Amino acid sequence: MAARKAAAAPNVSAEELLTYYRDMLLIRRFEEKAGQLYGMGLIGGFCHLYIGQEAVVVGLEAAAEEGDKRITSYRDHGHMLACGMDPNGVMAELTGREGGYSKGKGGSMHMFSREKHFYGGHGIVGAQVPLGAGLAFADKYKGNGRVTFTYFGDGAANQGQVYETFNMAALWDLPVVFVIENNQYAMGTAQKRSTSTPELYTRGAAFGIKGEIVDGMDVLAVKAAGEKAVKHCRSGKGPYILEIKTYRYRGHSMSDPAKYRTREEVQKMREERDPIDHVREMLLTGKHASEEDLKAIDKEIKKIVGDSADFARNSPEPALEELWTDIYADAPTEGAV
Amino acid sequence: MNVPNERKLTIARAMAEAVAQEMRVDDGVFVMGEDIAALGGVYGNTRGLLDEFGSERIRDTPISETAFIGAAVGAAQDGMRPVVELMFVDFFGVCFDAIYNLMAKNTYFSGGNFKVPMVLMTSTGGGYSDAGQHSQCLYGTFAHLPGMKVVCPSNAYDAKGLMTAAMRDDSPVVYMYHKSLQGMGWLATEPGATVHTPEESYTVEIGKAKVAREGRDVTIVSVGMGVHHALNAAAQLEADGVSAEVIDLVSLVPLDRDTIRASVAKTGRLIVVDEDYMSYGVSGEVIASVTEHDISVLKAAPKRVAYPDVPIPYARVMEQFCLPNPEKIIAAYQEMNAA
Ligand SMILES: Cc1ncc(C[n+]2csc(CCOP(=O)(O)OP(=O)(O)O)c2C)c(N)n1
Ligand SMILES: [Mg+2]
Numbered sequence: 001m002a003a004r005k006a007a008a009a010p011n012v013s014a015e016e017l018l019t020y021y022r023d024m025l026l027i028r029r030f031e032e033k034a035g036q037l038y039g040m041g042l043i044g045g046f047c048h049l050y051i052g053q054e055a056v057v058v059g060l061e062a063a064a065e066e067g068d069k070r071i072t073s074y075r076d077h078g079h080m081l082a083c084g085m086d087p088n089g090v091m092a093e094l095t096g097r098e099g100g101y102s103k104g105k106g107g108s109m110h111m112f113s114r115e116k117h118f119y120g121g122h123g124i125v126g127a128q129v130p131l132g133a134g135l136a137f138a139d140k141y142k143g144n145g146r147v148t149f150t151y152f153g154d155g156a157a158n159q160g161q162v163y164e165t166f167n168m169a170a171l172w173d174l175p176v177v178f179v180i181e182n183n184q185y186a187m188g189t190a191q192k193r194s195t196s197t198p199e200l201y202t203r204g205a206a207f208g209i210k211g212e213i214v215d216g217m218d219v220l221a222v223k224a225a226g227e228k229a230v231k232h233c234r235s236g237k238g239p240y241i242l243e244i245k246t247y248r249y250r251g252h253s254m255s256d257p258a259k260y261r262t263r264e265e266v267q268k269m270r271e272e273r274d275p276i277d278h279v280r281e282m283l284l285t286g287k288h289a290s291e292e293d294l295k296a297i298d299k300e301i302k303k304i305v306g307d308s309a310d311f312a313r314n315s316p317e318p319a320l321e322e323l324w325t326d327i328y329a330d331a332p333t334e335g336a337v
Numbered sequence: 338m339n340v341p342n343e344r345k346l347t348i349a350r351a352m353a354e355a356v357a358q359e360m361r362v363d364d365g366v367f368v369m370g371e372d373i374a375a376l377g378g379v380y381g382n383t384r385g386l387l388d389e390f391g392s393e394r395i396r397d398t399p400i401s402e403t404a405f406i407g408a409a410v411g412a413a414q415d416g417m418r419p420v421v422e423l424m425f426v427d428f429f430g431v432c433f434d435a436i437y438n439l440m441a442k443n444t445y446f447s448g449g450n451f452k453v454p455m456v457l458m459t460s461t462g463g464g465y466s467d468a469g470q471h472s473q474c475l476y477g478t479f480a481h482l483p484g485m486k487v488v489c490p491s492n493a494y495d496a497k498g499l500m501t502a503a504m505r506d507d508s509p510v511v512y513m514y515h516k517s518l519q520g521m522g523w524l525a526t527e528p529g530a531t532v533h534t535p536e537e538s539y540t541v542e543i544g545k546a547k548v549a550r551e552g553r554d555v556t557i558v559s560v561g562m563g564v565h566h567a568l569n570a571a572a573q574l575e576a577d578g579v580s581a582e583v584i585d586l587v588s589l590v591p592l593d594r595d596t597i598r599a600s601v602a603k604t605g606r607l608i609v610v611d612e613d614y615m616s617y618g619v620s621g622e623v624i625a626s627v628t629e630h631d632i633s634v635l636k637a638a639p640k641r642v643a644y645p646d647v648p649i650p651y652a653r654v655m656e657q658f659c660l661p662n663p664e665k666i667i668a669a670y671q672e673m674n675a676a
Binding site: 043044045046093096097102104105106107108109110122123124125126127155156158159160161186187188189193194195255260317318320322323324327 | 371372375376379397398399400401402403404427428430431465466467468469470471523524645647648650651652653654655658659
């Protein structure tokens with residue numbers, strides 16, 4: 001296996017590395033479990049797994065402060081776990097149960113948490129980007145010093161509303177980090193087939209927004225870039241763009257056999273660039289942790305994920321009366337127009 | 338049962354075949370959309386086209402709907418005949434201006450100087466727990482806005498003929514296909530949609546409804562997937578000695594009001610089945626077509642089996658509770674008779 005430069009003892013504490021390891025592993029195992037439950041017919045619709053991209057959200061959450069906000073697309077399970085949302089509530093939403101974050105009404109693509117400042121998974125490509133600017137606007141207006149992480153994909157980067165938002169965010173100096181998760185594919189379309197210029201981090205240049213490219217398989221690099229971006233935003237200098245190069249190991253959704261790329265391509269990524277293996281190596285070579293320590297963490301994670309699956313299966317189906325609640329902010333309106 | 342020379346196609350294959358046949362005879366046709374070329378479309382309805390016609394005429398687009406649907410309108414006005422796909426009807430919000438203000442109005446606003454001969458195809462419907470941004474039908478939304486024709490096949494024969502007709506039509510046509518009729522491996526498919534489809538090119542008239550089943554006691558009107566629910570209900574009603582006539586609208590715009598009226602004049606009872614939201618939609622329009630014309634033919638108040646006015650929920654129990662099905666149609670008939 002190709003050795004990575006970053007594996008050579010970086011200047012980070014064991015504690016920090018262990019946190020990243022744990023958080024990324026939680027996402028990985030959670031997604032694997034979600035894939036299993038999908039296979040068993042317990043999860044419906046399209047289920048978009050985050051496997052391979054774990055370092056992106058874990059690195060950026062390490063750069064966030066309490067009260068900062070995040071908003072993303074339908075590929076949202078990792079973001080929710082990384083910002084501290086309860087795996088039970090996420091998994092139960094995947095199974096469409098009462099105990100889910102949206103009481104079973106939203107499913108995989110549509111969850112929110114006021115407590116964790118998570119403003120949703122969104123099903124329409126690019127639609128969350130202007131919303132992210134709006135969150136940042138509200139914070140700037142209130143003067144509370146918060147920053148919003150607005151995540152979107154390489155495919156979404158071709159939506160016009162992204163550029164309307166860039167302009168406005170720059171014009172108004174909004175504290176928003178635009179995080180482009182470039183996993184190199186938009187469904188079956190490789191990024192180079194859909195973009196005239198592949199460097200997405202330069203897309204803000206016309207609006208005066210600084211951007212940089214980040215190795216998204218290296219959680220430390222992501223964290224460092226995140227800190228820089230957040231500092232920029234918090235100091236009142238307006239938006240910042242991070243193009244984070246990453247890779248999704250699985251198909252676009254559970255129903256995608258991913259025939260548009262080779263097995264070898266995926267295999268190579270897994271073997272040479274896996275973000276979790278990367279931290280694992282740093283932990284072991286730096287003697288920050290032993291194999292036994294890591295095994296104990298694996299076990300701990302396995303339990304959390306197993307419990308979430310149990311919770312998600314045992315949580316009751318939503319009551320049908322719930323159909324007519326939450327449509328409007330006020331009282332239920334069964335049958336009314 | 339195997340009928341000799343029978344050629345059963347899925348709707349997806351029937352659509353692709355119609356497009357290919359028109360492309361062979363009309364150079365002005367090109368196809369574009371997201372993942373329609375290399376992947377052959379999420380639903381397989383453009384499969385094989387790239388191989389035959391190449392990437393100049395079969396184009397994958399970026400996820401830039403405002404741009405490529407607007408561009409299709411421009412190209413159509415310039416004499417091309419674009420066939421454009423956006424894979425889910427739910428996604429049209431982002432590019433709706435190009436559709437209802439431009440595609441649908443530029444013929445009128447140019448006093449007929451420019452035509453907009455394009456086909457906009459998209460999938461509709463739910464039933465597989467994909468929540469409210471991926472399961473809508475929005476038939477009424479498109480049909481409400483003048484300037485575009487709207488068609489919706491319930492089977493492969495009509496799918497092919499409608500596609501050919503749509504491509505030859507000089508007006509913009511919105512072509513809506515229901516996901517549960519497509520014949521996708523990962524999605525349950527209604528077997529009744531996969532029917533004999535002749536190989537040679539033919540058209541199915543846009544604006545003409547079909548009597549899918551003849552009957553005397555009640556008229557059940559629907560479109561797309563709902564036609565299959567209606568046929569299923571009709572078969573069950575027959576066992577109870579009730580003879581139901583099923584009308585497949587085939588086309589929402591123009592709406593074949595005459596066929597609906599003639600049927601209800603015969604049966605005296607009307608049930609409309611619509612997977613789109615109940616209010617302000619197709620079901621109300623069909624009923625109004627009858628009641629405005631001659632209310633005296635009705636032996637009972639008409640009934641609607643439609644999606645309640647709620648965003649489509651994810652949870653299976655909730656979604657299934659909301660969707661039209663044969664049992665609800667039968668119940669509607671029984672209520673109608675009890676009244
Ligand atoms: C407006 C709109 N167009 C198309 C789609 C269908 N669609 C869903 S995800 C997707 C690909 C998006 O790719 P990317 O932004 O790179 O995100 P990724 O899935 O790689 O995380 C497409 C085309 C949609 N949901 N919304
Ligand atoms: Mg992508």
